[in-house]
Amino acid sequence: MSVRVLELRNVHKSIKGKKIIKGIDLELFSGEVLGFLGPNGSGKTTTLRMIVGLIRLTEGEILIGGHSIGKEFVKAMENVGCIIENPEMYDYLSGWENLKLLASMEKGITKERMKEVVSLVGMVKRIDDKVYTYSLGMKQRLGIAQAIMRRPKLLILDEPANGLDPAGISEFRKLIRKLAHQESMAVLVSSHILAEIEMMCDRVAIIKQGEVVRVTTVENIVKDQGILWKVRDIQLGKKILEEEFQAAVTIKEDQTLLAFIGEEQVPGINKRFMEADVGLIYASRNQKSLEDLFLALTEGDEIV
Amino acid sequence: MYNLVGNEVYKIIMKKRLWVIVGILLILIGLFAYGEHYTRERTQNQIAERIGIDDVEDWREITNQQLMDLERRLDNPFIPEEGRAGIRVRAEQLRYYLAEDINPTTFSAAQFISNFMEQSIFLFLPLLIILLASDIVSKEATTGTIKLLMTRPVPRWKILMSKLLALTILEMIVILLMATIALGISYITFGIGGFREPVITGFRVVEGELDVSNIQTVSRGTYILMTYSLGYVVAFSIGKMALMVSVLVKSTAASIGIMMSSLIGGTFLTFFISDWEITRYLFNVNLRLTDFISGDLQPVEGLSLGFSITILLLWALASTVAAFGVFSYKDILD
CATH class of the missing domain: 3.30.70 (Alpha-Beta Plaits)
Structure with missing residues (x-):
């Protein structure tokens, strides 16, 4: 049975008196992949950043696994894995050192789990190299590895297909669908590549000028195409x-x-x-x- | 928390910033040692030549001559009153050395080590700390890795606290590095140890007069410990200020620039408006902590060791409060 993992209630954000987000309501259930679409400057990234606590809300509430991101940050974030924009890592460390550093910041991520995610994202051969030698696609894979290693209930991916080659994109799509449907993660993906979203997601939410203008299933879109x-x-x-x-x-x-x-x-x-x-x-x-x-x-x- | 601090220390070490500091220290202390050695020899030879003795090792004669030189300068009507006070203090010290049979002209490794801290406490040491601390938050903001840290299930204050503690540990390491490198180089250059030789401390200037009522004699080893502890006080407070600037400013270059200019600008201020009451509350005026125990004249009158340390720690406290306030609430927009 699917559980409500993420809930946005009447979320507003103003930056320097300018209304960026004007009341967003959104729900996300376990085992579901939701595509988050919107033109540049529509407030997509701002919304994702508010969900992971990088930006504070002006009004409204965001609940992750029932915990408010503002009031119970730690409990809420225990359920989240994310890549926000580019998958930045410490480039003077190796991929493995990066993962070790991040894993040590919380409880319960074992070495076995780390090895597992490294092979899941196909980075076994290069994981001991310094990150500055990585291509964008490899950084993206490492980014995904750090996002999923704590087995989050909610996975947030901002432009995840950036820099991946076609084979990488197809692998990534399979991985996301597997995580959602087999491990029943809830996945929120933003992307500009619409065909990608269409193939990967169960539902899409379209945001425009700080408001969600349409939430619909991909099935519906295809049906009335x-x-x-x-x-x-x-x-x-x-x-x-x-x-x-x-x-x-x-x-x-x-x-x-x-x-x-x-x-x-x-x-x-x-x-x-x-x-x-x-x-x-x-x-x-x-x-x-x-x-x-x-x-x-x-x-x-x-x-x- | 232990993990987080370990991570931060690990990151600073892996950034190789500490190696840059070791490099700078090696070069600078080498030059300083050579310079010190060279000037000592030259002054001694000059004085010896003037008073017509061959034996430059006769410190009583040389000291006497230096004392006479100073007294002669005091008779010069063109020297302003502020300068006179300094000369009077120096003359008084020499007289004291002569009376107590303490040789001020010998130069030992131990003396070099304490001299080096006395010379670097107000500019060079703060610069090293700025180099170490200025990018501790700003670099993570520029490269975007701050988002990795802030999206862990760890409250933000803990992240900053771990950086602050790591920095406090590394400030200590920098002080130890300074002492160790100075010891190594001075041993090669000057040979003699001299850790047991007596040092007179506790000179105070009250209204242009030397106050000798608090004078104490300590061993050079103890004196080194005192100067390097004071160095740590400076490193500690400059580090906290650099941390705050690093939180407030996103670019590392700007962060280093702000700290450097306030450090150097403050030193200028002490020269130009030293009689303005407010200058004594600036951190830059209060950096010369070792001068209080070595007996050198302070640029601003009426400062005391206790006062200066208090001011520095207050600056550190205020910076820390500001850093935590901003870091805990700021929006990460890019």
């Missing part, structure tokens, strides 16, 4: 879709028609297009569903 038509006579095609099939239609940049409509209606529409001589070239499923949703929700935004 819409159908694309490439036709010669765009205006006529649009008119038919709107008038005869009551669909909401947008004309995309590449001069295709996008309509959110059930798949079962597609043969009928295609048949009607043929009859009306719209000049149908192809019809397809919209592949960039999350990107479209993201842009639709956040478009026209200035960075504030």
Whole structure:
């Protein structure tokens, strides 16, 4: 049974009189991967930093495993593993020394556990080298190792795929899904790579100008992802879709028609297009569903 | 807590900052020893030549001559009153040495060690401590590793406390390094030990006059212990101030710059506005702690050893309070 691991209640943050976060409510359950999306300057990183106690709340409350991050910092943080922005480590120490240093700051992380996470992130060969010799991808792996070594109930990853090569990204995705579904961690991931989020996450929350504008399951996004038509006579095609099939239609940049409509209606529409001589070239499923949703929700935004 | 302090000490050692300090000490003490040796010899030879003796080892004659030189300078009407006080003190000391049959011209390894601390306590020692302490928080802020520390299940005050304790330990190590390196180099240069030789301490200047009522004779070894303990007081308080600046300022360069300029700027202040009442409460005016026991003249009148130590410790306390206040509440935004 899934347990509520993280809860944000009406979280506000003002910095120097400027409202950065304007009342965020969010929940995260064990065994679930939540993607946190938002344009630059939307307050994504600020929110993540507030969750791990790096930034104080102006108003509201954040509970991790039932403990308030403001009032019971230590108890709350015992449940959290995180990488915030870049995976910075002490570069004059080796990877292993870094892990040892961080492990010694709390109880219960054994040497065996450390070895286990090192092999889990595929760093066994290089763990005794100094961190300044590491590539960004290797630092990222070390960062993940330190985040998961205490077996957190909540894992927070800010831009985790940064610097990983395609094979690394795919491995990382598998690791995250494994941690969530087998060890029932709750994972909160922020990323700009929407395709990545779509493949990795169970739910997404989209944040815009300090407010969560949409929380939905990836399943839902894929389900109403819409159908694309490439036709010669765009205006006529649009008119038919709107008038005869009551669909909401947008004309995309590449001069295709996008309509959110059930798949079962597609043969009928295609048949009607043929009859009306719209000049149908192809019809397809919209592949960039999350990107479209993201842009639709956040478009026209200035960075504030 | 023990783990955390261990981690911090380990980090400072692995940063190799301590090796830089050892390097600087080796070079500087080497130069200082050579310089001291050279000047001693030259003055002795000059005086010996002037009074026409061949034996530079006859300290009574040389001291007598130095005393006469000083008295002659006191007759010079162009020397200002502040300068006169200093000369009078020095002359009084020489007279005391002659009367008590103590040779002030010998130069031993032990004397060099205490001299070195007397010369470095107000600038060189603070600089070493600044070098050690200025990046202790700011470097973690610049590289972002502060986020690693602050997202452990450890309250923030404990993190800063571990840094403060590690720093306090390393200040002690720096003082010990200074003593050890000075001992090593001076043994090579001057040979003689001289830890048992008597030192006269407790001279005080009251309104331009030398007060000899509190004079005590201690062994050179004890005297070294006294000067290096006072050195630790300075290292301790400068370290806490550097820690505070390191918390307040994100860049290490700025942090070192602020500490250095306030240290050096404060020394200037003592020259220009020494009669302004408030200057005596500045930390930089109170750094010359060893002068109180060696009998050198203080730049600002009316200071005493107790007063100066109190001021330094108050600065350390205020810095620590400020550092903890800011560190516990600040938002880590980047």
